[in-house]
C-alpha cells in the first residue's frame with residue numbers, strides 16, 4: 535500500500551521547456567495532467583486542457599461546494615460509501 539507514492543522518477547531533460555496539450559476536460563485528461571506533474575515533473579502551467587464545452591469535467595462533471603453539497607449529471611454514485 536502506498537508504494538506508488540514513494541516512487542519519484544528522474545526529471546526528463548528540458549521538461550520545463552516542454553508543453554502538453556490534452557484534448558477534453560474529463561477525468562482522463564485531468565489524471566494525465568496529474569501524472570505529468572507528479573512523475574514527469576512538468577510545471578503545471580505548461581499543461582493545457584482543451585475542452586469544447588462550457589462545462590468542464592466531461593462525463594464526471596459536477597458542481598457545488600463543501601457547504602451546500604455537490605451534484606453530478608446522470609445520477610452518479612456519489613454517496614458517502616463510494
Ligand SMILES: Cc1cc2nc3c(=O)[nH]c(=O)nc-3n(C[C@H](O)[C@H](O)[C@H](O)COP(=O)(O)OP(=O)(O)OC[C@H]3O[C@@H](n4cnc5c(N)ncnc54)[C@H](O)[C@@H]3O)c2cc1C
Pocket residue numbers: 557558559560561562563584585586587590591592593594607608609610611612
Ligand atoms: C450516465 C453515466 C453514469 C456514470 N456513472 C459512473 C459512476 O458512478 N462511477 C464511475 O466511476 N464512472 C461512471 N461513469 C463513467 C465515467 O463517467 C467515465 O468513464 C469517465 O468520466 C470518462 O472519462 P474520460 O475523461 O475518458 O472521457 P469524458 O468524461 O467523456 O471526457 C471527454 C471530454 O472531451 C471533450 N471533447 C471530446 N472531443 C473533443 C474535441 N475534439 N475538442 C475538445 N474537447 C473534446 C468532451 O466534451 C468531454 O468533456 C458514468 C458515465 C455515464 C455516462
